[in-house]
Amino acid sequence: xxxxxxxxxxxxxxxxxxxxxxxxxxxxxxxxxxxxxxxxxxxxxxxxxxxxxxxxxxxxxxxxxxxxxxxxxxxxxxxxxxxxxxxxxxxxxxxxxxxxxxxxxxxxxxxxxxxxxxxxxxxxxxxxxxxxxxxxxxxxxxxxxxxxxxxxxxxxxxxxxxxxxxxxxxxxxxxxxxxxxxxxxxxxxxxxxxxxxxxxxxxxxxxxxxxxxxxxxxxxxxxxxxxxxxxxxxxxxxxxxxxxxxxxxxxxxxxxxxxxxxxxxxxxxxxxxxxxxxxxxxxxxxxxxxxxxxxxxxxxxxxxxxxxxxxxxxxxxxxxxxxxx
Amino acid sequence: xxxxxxxxxxxxxxxxxxxxxxxxxxxxxxxxxxxxxxxxxxxxxxxxxxxxxxxxxxxxxxxxxxxxxxxxxxxxxxxxxxxxxxxxxxxxxxxxxxxxxxxxxxxxxxxxxxxxxxxxxxxxxxxxxxxxxxxxxxxxxxxxxxxxxxxxxxxxxxxxxxxxxxxxxxxxxxxxxxxxxxxxxxxxxxxxxxxxxxxxxxxxxxxxxxxxxxxxxxxxxxxxxxxxxxxxxxxxxxxxxxxxxxxxxxxxxxxxxxxxxxxxxxxxxxxxxxxxxxxxxxxxxxxxxxxxxxxxxxxxxxxxxxxxxxxxxxxxxxxxxxxxx
Numbered sequence: 056x057x058x059x060x061x062x063x064x065x066x067x068x069x070x071x072x073x074x075x076x077x078x079x080x081x082x083x084x085x086x087x088x089x090x091x092x093x094x095x096x097x098x099x100x101x102x103x104x105x106x107x108x109x110x111x112x113x114x115x116x117x118x119x120x121x122x123x124x125x126x127x128x129x130x131x132x133x134x135x136x137x138x139x140x141x142x143x144x145x146x147x148x149x150x151x152x153x154x155x156x157x158x159x160x161x162x163x164x165x166x167x168x169x170x171x172x173x174x175x176x177x178x179x180x181x182x183x184x185x186x187x188x189x190x191x192x193x194x195x196x197x198x199x200x201x202x203x204x205x206x207x208x209x210x211x212x213x214x215x216x217x218x219x220x221x222x223x224x225x226x227x228x229x230x231x232x233x234x235x236x237x238x239x240x241x242x243x244x245x246x247x248x249x250x251x252x253x254x255x256x257x258x259x260x261x262x263x264x265x266x267x268x269x270x271x272x273x274x275x276x277x278x279x280x281x282x283x284x285x286x287x288x289x290x291x292x293x294x295x296x297x298x299x300x301x302x303x304x305x306x307x308x309x310x311x312x313x314x315x316x317x318x319x320x321x322x323x324x325x326x327x328x329x330x331x332x333x334x335x336x337x338x339x340x341x342x343x344x345x346x347x348x349x350x351x352x353x354x355x356x357x358x359x360x361x362x363x364x365x366x367x368x369x370x371x372x373x374x375x376x377x378x379x380x
Numbered sequence: 381x382x383x384x385x386x387x388x389x390x391x392x393x394x395x396x397x398x399x400x401x402x403x404x405x406x407x408x409x410x411x412x413x414x415x416x417x418x419x420x421x422x423x424x425x426x427x428x429x430x431x432x433x434x435x436x437x438x439x440x441x442x443x444x445x446x447x448x449x450x451x452x453x454x455x456x457x458x459x460x461x462x463x464x465x466x467x468x469x470x471x472x473x474x475x476x477x478x479x480x481x482x483x484x485x486x487x488x489x490x491x492x493x494x495x496x497x498x499x500x501x502x503x504x505x506x507x508x509x510x511x512x513x514x515x516x517x518x519x520x521x522x523x524x525x526x527x528x529x530x531x532x533x534x535x536x537x538x539x540x541x542x543x544x545x546x547x548x549x550x551x552x553x554x555x556x557x558x559x560x561x562x563x564x565x566x567x568x569x570x571x572x573x574x575x576x577x578x579x580x581x582x583x584x585x586x587x588x589x590x591x592x593x594x595x596x597x598x599x600x601x602x603x604x605x606x607x608x609x610x611x612x613x614x615x616x617x618x619x620x621x622x623x624x625x626x627x628x629x630x631x632x633x634x635x636x637x638x639x640x641x642x643x644x645x646x647x648x649x650x651x652x653x654x655x656x657x658x659x660x661x662x663x664x665x666x667x668x669x670x671x672x673x674x675x676x677x678x679x680x681x682x683x684x685x686x687x688x689x690x691x692x693x694x695x696x697x698x699x700x701x702x703x704x705x
Contacts, residue, residue: 093418113418134419153419155585155604175585175604176544176563199586200564201525201544217564219541220504220525239504240524240541265484265503266523284484284504307459 081342082323082331082364082376088123091115091371097138097354098367101162102145104358107365108162109373110139116150118162121363121375127165132158138180147189151178157196159189171210174198180225184252193252195234197222203236203244205252213252218244226270226279235279237267243281243291262289263300268308269354274316276336282309288324290338299338304328311354317361317379325352331366333378346374404704405657405666405688414439414695423465423637424691426680428594430474433682433689435697438462442479442489445697455489457481457496465508465548470516478518480506486520499534502526510549512558512572519558519570521546527560529574538574542566550599552592557617559599561587567601569617578618582609589638589648598623598660600646602635608648610660626662629654637678641685645702649676655690657702670698 094112101108106126107119114134118126129139133154140149141162148160155174160167168189173181173196181196183189184205191208198204199221205214220239227234234246241262248255264283271280277293286309290299303309304326311325315333321341322334329347334340346352350369357364357378366374414422414437421438432452434444440460444453453475466479473491478499480486485500486509500506504523512519517537518530527546528539545563552559557577558570565587567580585604592599599611599620606628611620626646628635633651640646645665646658653671658664670676671692679690688700 175565177586198563199523199545201562202564217543218525219543221523221545221563238525239522239545240526241503265501266505 079333079341082333082344082378084346084374085363085377086121086123086375088373089371090117090119090367090373093371094369095353095367095371095373096136098365098373099140099356100358100363100365101141102143102359104360104363106145106162107373108139108141108148109367110136110150111371112136114152116148116160118148118165119373127160127163129158129160129165129167131167132156137178140182142183142189142192143185147183149181149183149194151181151196153177155198157181157194159183161189169208171206173204173206174200174202176200179221179223182225182227184227184231195225195227197225197236201238203234203246205248205255214248214255216244216246216255216257218242221266224267224270226272228272229274233272235270235272237270237281239266241265241267241283243267243270243279245279245293260291262291263287264289264309266308268310269312271312271314273314273320273336275314275320280312280314280322282312282324282326284308286326288312288322290322290336301332301334301338301340303332304330307351310351311356311366313355313357313364315357315361315364315379319379320361321379323355323357323364323378325355325366327351329368331355331364331376344376347372404702405655405668406701406703407668407698408701409699411697412695413437413443413445413691413697414441416693416695420693420695421462421464421677422691422693422695423678424680424689424697425466425468426639426682426689427468427474428683429468431682431684431687432468432474433680434466434468434477435691435695436463436466436479437695438464438482439695442466442477444475444477446474453489455479455487455496457483457485457487462505464506467510470511478509478511480509480520482506484522486518488518497534499530502528507545507547508549510551510558512570512574513551513553513556515572517572517574519549519551519574521549521560527558527568527570527574529570540568540570540574540576542568548587548590550590550592552597552599552617553594554597555592555613555617559590559592559617561590561601563587565604567599567620577616578620580611580620584609588634588636591638591640593640593644595642596644598640600638600640602638602648604634606632606635606650608635608638608646608658610646624660624662626658629656633675636675637690639680639688641681641702643685645704647679647681647688647690649679649690651675653692655679655688655698655700657704665704666702668698668700671696
């Protein structure tokens, strides 16, 4: 099924007109299943695109094959579980919890490998930083205590910065030379650690969102996307060019954003109105798909190939979609 | 169930070597004030001027009760948003109440206006709301890290940025101060006009409970490390001094809620589902198991200073009487 904009583009092309709107097919649901009995806070593809990890409000993480089969259940951390991220090699997963911990798990069988007491307040987000294995990698974490901390595997703090409000979201760039972090006062902090990660420069940008619910790096150009409590997504060029804002939800919050880098790069966004939207990099709305009229969509990610997307909602439902055909 | 809980209480008393533990506390009633699942957020607040008490919960409801099982008023907002905390309005009708909401607003209900009045917006969830002594200004705390002071006509007068989340507020008329707790384990003291006066590092990690004595210059703090710290003041709030630390009972978990009555009896509830009463000298005066399966989250003394209302994480409200001297 094509979006109205796609039909418009095709018709215009047939008539010999020149429009900047590309031909586009709306995302198509190829599988869906109930991944949790409660709110799913987050979903992410593995680096090879073959698996998914979810984190739910009941304190359970799960690793899935794309056909809905469970690979591993990650259970034991104090609920709610806020985030779950694969390591760069896909071999392990780090999850964050209400008790200030980060737990590192084997991504194949789900065995816990490390329990890190990262903060003395809730750990909102955390990533394993390459190089190193699941047992030796550095960790960057953000917390309700307002700090962003880079620590070694043995727990020693390498670098720390105190911010006002919850340090809720983190996202390292692909090369890990830049870490984006958010505070609930709407600030986006761009952290450039030194090679030994014992020091860092920080540039803070005030976004229009208030609370930021997700951060993504554009894989194809120097740009960061943020989804926020004002219902919009901001596209923030890192070279100082003007920002764009996309209306990601007609009510409530924008809760997720993802770049899909296929043959062309597009942007997916979800929010409280239950609609998955897709935009071009120029900010043109290409498609929208109502997935969850009665519950907010709480997370979205795009596969490394850019051809599949995953969306989750507040009732524990998960959708796998084909995008960018 | 009651018999099992009493047995649990006696067993605990035996373990602690406090044979008199169970005698001074009488469990009078239990009922479901909210039906909650998982890591719910609940608070119980006692009125200082009547025997009414209020419960707020992450189900989006504020309920005001006059004695067990007698529901007076139910407040909510559309769309239903989690309620984090609240206060009875000084000088108002028995059901006049103000609550802090996850959606970035505080709501004020009064007998004279059928619709709630909104105070905000904030940049993220509002975690607590109270009224400053002498000036009567509305004070709000937020995930965005700000403590804000508002006029009666909802104009923002001052805001102070503090590190991390600001989670709980408490007021002291004797000390003429508003205290706010930060998840990094600090307490900040503000003047009734909103000026930041002093900051106290407690060393307890995230603070789940913060309460002044209404009758003495005392402040109680408790949270992540399970301890209760009693702070005294000799010269306003600028020079707090640690009077005593009551260490956590083994396997107690987080300290979740604290209250203190006119006689200096401290009520504490914790992750192990227990209510414990302590003297200011650190002696265990009584204990009661409230729930075997759920954290005990919040507690308050009613106006008579002997009736105790305690709320468990599943929304069960227990009412007890303190029979000791």
